[in-house]
Amino acid sequence: xxxxxxxxxxxxxxxxxxxxxxxxIFVQAALDAIQDAKVDHIDSMYVGTMSSGLFVGQEHIGAxxxxxxxxxxxxxxxxxxACASGGVxxxxxxxxxxxxxxxxxxxxxxxxMTDGADVTESLATAADQEYEVYQGVTFPGLYxxxxxxxxxxxxxxxxxxxxxxxxxxxxxxxxPNAQFRSQVTLEQVMKSTLxxxxxxxxxxxPVSDGAxxxxxxxxxxxxxxxxxxxxxxxxxxxxDTIALHSRDSFTTLNSVKHAAAKAYKxxxxxxxxxxxxxxxxxxxxxxxxxxxxxGFFEKGKGGAAAETGLTSFEGKIxxxxxxxxxxxxxxxxxxGIAQIIEVYEQLTNQAGERQIKNAKIGMAQNMGGSGASCLxxxxxxx
Amino acid sequence: xxxxxxxxxIPQRYRLEAGKCKKCGALFxxxxxxxxxxxxKEFETVKLQDEGKILTYTIIRVGxxxxxxxxxxxxxxxxxxxxxKLTTQIVDTDLEKIKIGSKVKLVFxxxxxxxxxxxxxxxxxxxxx
Ligand SMILES: [Zn+2]
Numbered sequence: 001x002x003x004x005x006x007x008x009x010x011x012x013x014x015x016x017x018x019x020x021x022x023x024x025i026f027v028q029a030a031l032d033a034i035q036d037a038k039v040d041h042i043d044s045m046y047v048g049t050m051s052s053g054l055f056v057g058q059e060h061i062g063a064x065x066x067x068x069x070x071x072x073x074x075x076x077x078x079x080x081x082a083c084a085s086g087g088v089x090x091x092x093x094x095x096x097x098x099x100x101x102x103x104x105x106x107x108x109x110x111x112x113m114t115d116g117a118d119v120t121e122s123l124a125t126a127a128d129q130e131y132e133v134y135q136g137v138t139f140p141g142l143y144x145x146x147x148x149x150x151x152x153x154x155x156x157x158x159x160x161x162x163x164x165x166x167x168x169x170x171x172x173x174x175x176p177n178a179q180f181r182s183q184v185t186l187e188q189v190m191k192s193t194l195x196x197x198x199x200x201x202x203x204x205x206p207v208s209d210g211a212x213x214x215x216x217x218x219x220x221x222x223x224x225x226x227x228x229x230x231x232x233x234x235x236x237x238x239x240d241t242i243a244l245h246s247r248d249s250f251t252t253l254n255s256v257k258h259a260a261a262k263a264y265k266x267x268x269x270x271x272x273x274x275x276x277x278x279x280x281x282x283x284x285x286x287x288x289x290x291x292x293x294x295g296f297f298e299k300g301k302g303g304a305a306a307e308t309g310l311t312s313f314e315g316k317i318x319x320x321x322x323x324x325x326x327x328x329x330x331x332x333x334x335x336g337i338a339q340i341i342e343v344y345e346q347l348t349n350q351a352g353e354r355q356i357k358n359a360k361i362g363m364a365q366n367m368g369g370s371g372a373s374c375l376x377x378x379x380x381x382x
Numbered sequence: 383x384x385x386x387x388x389x390x391x392i393p394q395r396y397r398l399e400a401g402k403c404k405k406c407g408a409l410f411x412x413x414x415x416x417x418x419x420x421x422x423k424e425f426e427t428v429k430l431q432d433e434g435k436i437l438t439y440t441i442i443r444v445g446x447x448x449x450x451x452x453x454x455x456x457x458x459x460x461x462x463x464x465x466x467k468l469t470t471q472i473v474d475t476d477l478e479k480i481k482i483g484s485k486v487k488l489v490f491x492x493x494x495x496x497x498x499x500x501x502x503x504x505x506x507x508x509x510x511x
Contacts, residue, residue: 121446130392131412132469134493134505136449137440137457144440145459152482197441241418245459246468249407250438 005222005229008037014210014329015179016068022112029211037215043102048089048109049333054122082126082368085373086336108213111331126369142370144196147285149250160303162189164284172323174353179329183240203284208329212337234378236262256293263376271295278339280367281324336366347381403426434462
């Protein structure tokens with residue numbers, strides 16, 4: 001297997017992009033990534049999208065995008081793993097380059113969620129249709145049940161959940177691509193409308209449009225194209241039961257634990273060596289549980305970590321410097337790639353106001369459903 | 383989104399029938415073809431007991447369109463006395479009375495109406511006992 005590097009990035013602003021279609025936003029991000037990488041061609045591409053069929057009625061999105069990008073006849077595939085679709089696209093591209101099969105591969109993600117579908121119902125297709133959704137469960141509902149269990153087991157509080165949102169909005173206010181650049185106060189979060197107890201509106205990531213793309217190539221070639229390649233030092237994926245109720249614990253995400261164990265092994269790193277991470281904060285409780293399952297904090301201490309600022313920009317391990325899904329936005333298929341882009345920008349000193357000093361090693365953790373899929377990538381500046 | 387005929391033809395949902403692995407004894411609801419504990423493919427059908435307790439729950443206040451008339455409503459994960467866990471609505475109660483640990487019993491109810499003809503779909507819901 002060859003070493004693989006990321007050499008270029010491109011993303012649209014995340015938010016309500018009313019004047020652009022799903023193909024427009026993807027093509028824009030892809031062109032930006034190709035230009036940023038300064039490559040004259042790509043050999044292949046992967047498009048991560050969760051539900052273009054339900055959201056905009058268009059499947060076969062891999063071919064649509066290659067066509068409108070002017071890249072036919074390159075091989076192109078749409079990959080899907082719910083909200084982890086972008087992460088899977090990145091991993092497939094990584095594997096294709098690492099195997100020696102292709103040199104320059106584009107990994108992208110896209111979703112257009114604001115065009116009129118019943119978003120709650122469409123997103124719920126990532127849960128167990130026959131035994132969860134049939135009973136009226138929504139995605140906020142599933143994470144709310146995780147939150148209630150976490151509160152019951154570990155004494156996590158609504159205020160601790162709110163701290164995650166306050167922090168992520170603060171970070172997002174410094175991200176020009178973020179959907180919400182407004183900060184929120186603890187009081188605003190705590191007083192926002194209940195969506196599924198105990199989760200409130202400001203505990204939830206928004207409905208967003210957006211696309212994000214990166215270009216990968218062998219590390220050896222990367223050094224000729226750019227003086228700032230970023231090496232992929234771990235790519236791991238794991239799964240868990242589709243239904244939350246089938247798990248032994250509702251407060252531990254086994255897919256995250258398994259993917260993390262593989263990623264740490266591949267990179268010969270321990271959680272202490274990760275300087276910063278983009279994690280899947282689709283709901284505030286998700287960030288708390290994930291930061292525990294990644295080994296950054298002891299089980300049950302994730303809430304306290306958020307409350308005491310350990311995950312803030314100035315803290316022990318900055319989490320979601322981009323603003324996370326909460327403030328940057330969550331166009332589901334694009335999220336996994338946007339996380340990689342934040343890590344890349346940090347490692348190449350392009351994060352502007354959000355720049356972490358001496359950033360050398362960062363992680364992106366992307367999750368699908370109530371944790372039935374998890375992708376973890378660790379990147380290193382070289 | 384899913385054909386009501388499909389739901390009607392899932393007998394285990396109405397009769398609370400689980401698959402019990404003949405090799406390791408693991409109990410699965412719904413029944414499975416492969417045991418995810420020991421990989422055996424040999425099962426016997428057993429009827430689940432209808433009593434259990436709430437392990438976690440939430441009150442859905444923003445629901446999908448098809449449940450809009452019932453919103454807010456409670457859903458929870460219930461562990462039956464046999465050990466099987468399932469997701470179910472918790473009904474016939476003031477929402478404030480629901481707690482983690484509350485004892486419940488499953489009852490047979492209409493769950494939702496399907497499609498433009500409004501065909502009824504049935505299944506289990508939980509009531510506090
Ligand atoms: Zn078995």
